[in-house]
Amino acid sequence: MARYTDPVCRRCRRIGEKLFLKGERCFTPRCAIEKRRRPPGNAVARRRRSSDWALQLREKQKARFTYGVLESQFRKYFEMARERPGVTGDVLLQLLETRLDNVVFRLSFADSRAQARQLVNHGHFVVNGRRMDIPSYLVKEGDIVSWKRVNETVPEFIQALTDGLPKRPVPLWLRLDAATLKGEVASAPDPSEVDTGIDSRLIVEFYSK
Numbered sequence: 001m002a003r004y005t006d007p008v009c010r011r012c013r014r015i016g017e018k019l020f021l022k023g024e025r026c027f028t029p030r031c032a033i034e035k036r037r038r039p040p041g042n043a044v045a046r047r048r049r050s051s052d053w054a055l056q057l058r059e060k061q062k063a064r065f066t067y068g069v070l071e072s073q074f075r076k077y078f079e080m081a082r083e084r085p086g087v088t089g090d091v092l093l094q095l096l097e098t099r100l101d102n103v104v105f106r107l108s109f110a111d112s113r114a115q116a117r118q119l120v121n122h123g124h125f126v127v128n129g130r131r132m133d134i135p136s137y138l139v140k141e142g143d144i145v146s147w148k149r150v151n152e153t154v155p156e157f158i159q160a161l162t163d164g165l166p167k168r169p170v171p172l173w174l175r176l177d178a179a180t181l182k183g184e185v186a187s188a189p190d191p192s193e194v195d196t197g198i199d200s201r202l203i204v205e206f207y208s209k
Contacts, residue, residue: 089200
């Protein structure tokens with residue numbers, strides 16, 4: 001399976017803003033974009049007006065990097081969004097938000113989407129009582145996401161990871177039960193609740209050329 005193996009902080013520097021790909025580190029002075037604001041590479045940055053295509057590409061890459069999906073995956077999500085009723089850009093954000101790894105991150109079960117993806121891959125989560133190890137699985141309204149338990153208990157590392165839940169605001173389309181470490185998909189995500197700062201209109205324009 002193809003995956004990105006270079007330093008993720010290069011992606012933030014390439015976009016020119018924080019994408020919060022490394023969890024808590026992004027809020028400290030150790031954040032790469034705080035230490036080195038110039039784009040990666042040896043070329044000298046030149047000030048010039050970005051074309052409309054460049055702005056659209058930047059927004060598409062920003063969405064890809066934020067949710068941690070490859071180009072082919074992202075294109076499939078866009079095609080799915082275009083075939084469904086509703087505003088294509090809003091439907092696209094809804095699809096990305098309902099990925100299981102993103103839901104795990106939104107429920108504060110993980111510090112970053114990358115960590116959430118790894119935890120899901122390792123089989124630490126169940127959806128509606130069934131083990132699910134596919135990060136791209138799209139949850140639906142009414143689904144229950146919880147940690148996999150062994151003998152009705154969770155491992156110590158999970159207790160340490162989830163101590164002090166919630167670590168960040170949980171969106172209204174999700175319900176978190178911190179006592180039982182369970183989350184419920186209460187409704188479809190509202191694009192207005194997505195706090196990634198992604199302009200989906202530019203993404204639609206990029207793929208419409």
